[in-house]
Amino acid sequence: MSKVILQIDGNNFYASCEQTINPSLKGKGLVVLSNNDGCIIARSAEARKMGIPMGQPYFKLKNKLTQLNINVRSSNYELYGDISNRLMQLLRKNCEELEIYSIDEAFGTIKRPKGKCLYQWGKDLRALVYQNIGIPISIGIGETKVLSKISNHLAKKIKNNSGIFDIGIIQNKDHYLHQIKVGKVWGIGKRMSIWLKSKGITNALELRDMSSEQIKGKYGVVGLRIQNELKGNLCIPIKETSSEKKEICVSRSFSYPIDTFEDLNQAIIKYVLIASAKLRKYNQLSSAITVFTHTNIHSKDFFKSEATEKISIPTSNSRIMIEKSQSLTKKIFKPYKKLIKAGVILHKLQSNKYEQNLIFNSQNIQKDLYLKRLDNIIDNINSKNGIDTINWGSTIIKKEWSPSRKKVSNIKTTDIENIPIIYAN
DNA sequence: TCTGGGGTCCTAGGACCC
DNA sequence: TCTGGGGTCCTAGGACCC
Numbered sequence: 001m002s003k004v005i006l007q008i009d010g011n012n013f014y015a016s017c018e019q020t021i022n023p024s025l026k027g028k029g030l031v032v033l034s035n036n037d038g039c040i041i042a043r044s045a046e047a048r049k050m051g052i053p054m055g056q057p058y059f060k061l062k063n064k065l066t067q068l069n070i071n072v073r074s075s076n077y078e079l080y081g082d083i084s085n086r087l088m089q090l091l092r093k094n095c096e097e098l099e100i101y102s103i104d105e106a107f108g109t110i111k112r113p114k115g116k117c118l119y120q121w122g123k124d125l126r127a128l129v130y131q132n133i134g135i136p137i138s139i140g141i142g143e144t145k146v147l148s149k150i151s152n153h154l155a156k157k158i159k160n161n162s163g164i165f166d167i168g169i170i171q172n173k174d175h176y177l178h179q180i181k182v183g184k185v186w187g188i189g190k191r192m193s194i195w196l197k198s199k200g201i202t203n204a205l206e207l208r209d210m211s212s213e214q215i216k217g218k219y220g221v222v223g224l225r226i227q228n229e230l231k232g233n234l235c236i237p238i239k240e241t242s243s244e245k246k247e248i249c250v251s252r253s254f255s256y257p258i259d260t261f262e263d264l265n266q267a268i269i270k271y272v273l274i275a276s277a278k279l280r281k282y283n284q285l286s287s288a289i290t291v292f293t294h295t296n297i298h299s300k301d302f303f304k305s306e307a308t309e310k311i312s313i314p315t316s317n318s319r320i321m322i323e324k325s326q327s328l329t330k331k332i333f334k335p336y337k338k339l340i341k342a343g344v345i346l347h348k349l350q351s352n353k354y355e356q357n358l359i360f361n362s363q364n365i366q367k368d369l370y371l372k373r374l375d376n377i378i379d380n381i382n383s384k385n386g387i388d389t390i391n392w393g394s395t396i397i398k399k400e401w402s403p404s405r406k407k408v409s410n411i412k413t414t415d416i417e418n419i420p421i422i423y424a425n
Numbered sequence: 426t427c428t429g430g431g432g433t434c435c436t437a438g439g440a441c442c443c
Numbered sequence: 444t445c446t447g448g449g450g451t452c453c454t455a456g457g458a459c460c461c
Contacts, residue, residue: 009461034429041429057428075429102432102461189459222435222458249431256426298428308454343430403429 004118004168005238006108007140007148008091008125010084011156011163013104014042017083018073018409020134029070033058036253036403037074074405080104087133094125097240107145107238112168122164141166145236146229149186150177150204177205177230187226192219204230244351245282250275251343254401257295261333263401264293264342265326271344272325276318277379279346283353285314286346289321291328293342305332314350317371318378321346 010016014032019025029050032042040061043052050068052061058072065072084103092098095108112118122139129137140152147167154176155165167173183193185204195218201207207215208230215223225235250271258264268291279286292306307328315321325344 036427036429038427038429055428059427062427077430105461187459191458219458220435246433247431251430253429296428341429 001111001113003096003109004112004141005143005145005148005234006095006110007105007142007145007152008108008137009105009152010087011136011138012042012044012048013084013135014075014080015044015047016135017080018076019044020083021079021409025071029065029068030073031065031070032073032075033407034075035405036255037406038253041075072407074408076405076409079409083133083135087129087135087137090129090132091125094128097238099238099240107148109238115169117169118166119164122166123162126163136163138163139165142168143232144229144234145238146186146226147173147232150180150184153180153184174205177208178203180204182207185226185230187222192223244284245349247345247347247349248275248278248282248286249343249345250278251292251341252403253341254339255404256401257338257340258401259336259338261329261335264333264339265329267342267401268325268329268344269322271342272321273318275344275346276316276321276375277382279316279349280375280379282349283351284349285316285352286321287311287314287348287350288346289324289328290345290347291325291332291342292345293332293339295338296340303334303337305334307331314348316352316375317368318375319371 015030018030018032025044027046028044029047029052030044031040031047031052033039034041037058040052040054040056040058043054047070050070052065052068052070080103087104088098088100088106091106091108095110097109099107101107110118110121118141122141126137126139129135138152138155140148140150140155141164142148142151151165151167154167155161155163157179158165167176170176180203182188182196182202182204183190185207188196188207196202196207199210199214201210207227210227212224212227215227228235252267252271254263254267258267272289276286288308288310290306290308292304294304295302309324309328311320311324
């Protein structure tokens with residue numbers, strides 16, 4: 001028995017989620033848009049076949065989508081998050097280890113009975129997931145993360161293999177690695193691709209067999225690790241327990257450019273509240289906060305601005321965070337700049353297990369406790385009734401610049417009223 | 426007119442220390 | 444006036460991921 005790495009992901013995840021809660025969309029052209037209905041971030045298989053590209057701005061393709069009769073949805077992250085949780089629970093039951101890598105993707109491990117292909121095992125898991133969650137998945141199997149990623153890619157690419165591929169059982173992998181373009185290898189992005197191509201390296205096979213010295217010289221341990229993984233040596237381990245977050249970022253594009261301090265300030269306060277609520281949810285504290293904003297990145301006079309402040313006593317308290325952010329917002333604001341986006345980053349996160357008390361000032365202890373209780377009450381109410389149910393006075397704002405989601409599916413799996421009814425024959 | 430949001434890891438270089 | 448060598452910690456920024 002030897003351990004193998006599995007790489008499992010939901011096919012066209014956001015589109016599949018929309019199809020699951022609204023089966024009339026199944027088998028049809030469908031795209032899902034990013035926040036603010038900006039870009040296309042997911043496509044059903046049918047939309048893909050019709051030639052709709054990924055990541056393109058919606059406005060450029062609006063007419064084409066209408067012509068082709070393709071359905072359009074704004075993203076509904078509450079729904080996708082809920083389906084993702086259920087998917088991961090099911091995968092965890094069926095793997096020995098599981099690392100949740102993103103909303104639609106996980107790495108797992110299982111033991112391979114000596115010399116045995118895991119095709120049937122994958123086929124059973126796939127059927128189980130489809131039956132319970134309603135989402136089609138692909139399964140890639142290999143000796144390392146990089147190889148299991150390639151396997152998953154082949155699982156999708158090669159027809160008639162039911163979304164499963166096991167490269168780990170193949171002795172001579174050259175034939176398959178040759179088919180994988182170097183830019184498709186996990187960890188090789190745009191920059192590294194350009195450099196590799198300039199050295200005559202165009203596919204995964206050539207990357208595996210190129211000079212280690214050369215890649216190490218240019219990209220250090222990062223490059224070397226990818227090459228080693230291609231050779232079948234495990235260098236990037238499975239991180240089973242979802243390690244604590246290192247930073248939390250909340251940022252949004254506005255529905256139209258803003259240029260007043262008041263608008264920026266209100267946006268930042270709102271993002272600070274969302275970020276500090278997340279921090280409390282993860283039982284963490286932060287000791288540094290950054291706020292940033294910028295104008296349109298595609299414009300000639302692109303302007304960006306950011307500022308950071310340390311927090312001497314790590315906290316997750318909304319009010320303290322708002323106070324800190326206020327001076328930062330003043331720093332980053334510049335008049336007459338057409339700002340299209342702003343955000344907040346909380347960093348230097350730590351567990352709240354060892355939270356320091358304000359031992360030097362008994363009045364502060366009282367105030368601290370009071371603020372914590374207030375945060376808890378607001379969090380509880382908002383988690384049950386929606387993020388905006390109770391808000392701080394400073395965030396009661398004119399809403400026009402808030403990101404727009406015109407085509408959001410109004411069905412939530414978290415709301416019993418919205419659960420689809422299925423009639424048995 | 427309109428181009429997402431949220432992360433991680435690594436490295437170089439500065440600040441500081443002895 | 445001359446001004447070493449080695450170490451750590453922190454930060455900004457690059458590159459990558461989904």
